[in-house]
Amino acid sequence: MAVNNNSESYYDAQEKVKKLYEKYLFLNEKLLNCGVSIEDLQKVCWRRKPQKSQKHTYLTPCCLLIASLVAAVCLSILIKIPIIESIMKRTLGSRCLVPNNYFVWEATRPVTDCNTCRNVSEVLIFENITRNQFQEYAYSPRPMLMKGAANHWPAMHSFNYSFLKEIYEKIDGAYESVEDECQILTFKTEFKSLEDVFSMSESRVQMKEGEKPWYVGWSNCHPDVLSEMRQHYEMPHFLPQDAEHARMDYIFIGYDQGAVMHIDYISRLMWQAQIRGHKTWRLVPPPDCEDVCSPLTFRVDPGDIVLLDTRQWYHDTHIDAGELSLTVSSEYG
Numbered sequence: 001m002a003v004n005n006n007s008e009s010y011y012d013a014q015e016k017v018k019k020l021y022e023k024y025l026f027l028n029e030k031l032l033n034c035g036v037s038i039e040d041l042q043k044v045c046w047r048r049k050p051q052k053s054q055k056h057t058y059l060t061p062c063c064l065l066i067a068s069l070v071a072a073v074c075l076s077i078l079i080k081i082p083i084i085e086s087i088m089k090r091t092l093g094s095r096c097l098v099p100n101n102y103f104v105w106e107a108t109r110p111v112t113d114c115n116t117c118r119n120v121s122e123v124l125i126f127e128n129i130t131r132n133q134f135q136e137y138a139y140s141p142r143p144m145l146m147k148g149a150a151n152h153w154p155a156m157h158s159f160n161y162s163f164l165k166e167i168y169e170k171i172d173g174a175y176e177s178v179e180d181e182c183q184i185l186t187f188k189t190e191f192k193s194l195e196d197v198f199s200m201s202e203s204r205v206q207m208k209e210g211e212k213p214w215y216v217g218w219s220n221c222h223p224d225v226l227s228e229m230r231q232h233y234e235m236p237h238f239l240p241q242d243a244e245h246a247r248m249d250y251i252f253i254g255y256d257q258g259a260v261m262h263i264d265y266i267s268r269l270m271w272q273a274q275i276r277g278h279k280t281w282r283l284v285p286p287p288d289c290e291d292v293c294s295p296l297t298f299r300v301d302p303g304d305i306v307l308l309d310t311r312q313w314y315h316d317t318h319i320d321a322g323e324l325s326l327t328v329s330s331e332y333g
């Protein structure tokens with residue numbers, strides 16, 4: 001009997017954690033989606049010491065509450081409660097821990113070494129860079145832009161919405177792999193799966209007048225999908241010879257506001273090749289570095305490759321009006 005009571009209250013508690021967590025995610029997402037900025041969210045959660053010389057920030061009770069909630073959720077993952085597992089699977093992934101969720105990022109992200117962004121006011125731009133020239137910058141957290149470095153890739157001609165769709169339709173288990181082992185980020189869209197993305201009307205694919213903008217990203221980890229795609233691009237030629245090719249690559253595709261402001265929970269640096277469209281990246285240093293580091297923006301042309309430490313810089317992206325953006329990216333290290 002006692003055991004029953006305990007397990008009942010245990011499951012009750014889990015149910016409450018689930019509900020609270022859902023409400024909290026919903027609220028956070030709603031705020032971001034209706035235009036509340038990361039800066040506004042910071043004001044709710046963080047406050048500065050009054051003295052000018054102090055650089056640290058404090059957690060307010062609000063953040064402590066959220067941190068406890070996060071701890072409860074993390075604990076739930078550890079003990080593998082199926083219901084929590086399934087919520088986490090919908091919201092978490094190997095790349096962005098909780099998409100669209102500023103509070104959780106701030107409560108869980110590792111402390112930044114502000115020297116990595118100190119005095120960085122712009123992206124470093126290189127033209128025709130060779131592997132030798134890149135050596136001194138390899139593995140640097142400094143944001144870099146390699147102009148035209150992907151211009152010779154076949155993907156520059158072959159990659160588009162229908163090409164990607166065909167791959168996923170013809171390979172057995174390709175859609176399931178995104179659900180089961182890879183990850184999809186649907187940002188502000190209503191899509192629930194990659195199959196939804198590839199079931200859009202032709203008019204929305206082309207963003208004809210009156211259609212709702214869409215922007216999504218997903219990882220390709222199915223070996224056949226990956227090997228078919230990799231016939232159209234390669235590891236950026238300037239990366240060190242011994243740099244590992246990650247076991248999955250990412251596609252980001254769509255219009256308008258691209259990715260919402262976030263950081264990534266990945267283990268390595270990121271490269272991203274802009275295959276189609278022009279995209280503007282906005283980088284914001286984490287709050288603990290805001291006294292010594294500044295936000296920066298840069299615009300990428302088709303054929304350019306961006307190198308970025310997406311674990312350190314909060315980042316969002318915006319696509320030039322009316323253009324479709326398509327990128328391939330991966331980690332290196």
Ligand SMILES: O=C(O)CCC(=O)C(=O)O
Pocket residue numbers: 252258259264270272310315316317327329
């Ligand atoms: O390409 C984008 O819009 C965002 C990409 C991104 O967030 C990333 O590669 O970490």
Ligand SMILES: [Fe+2]
Pocket residue numbers: 096259262263264310315
């Ligand atoms: Fe990211």
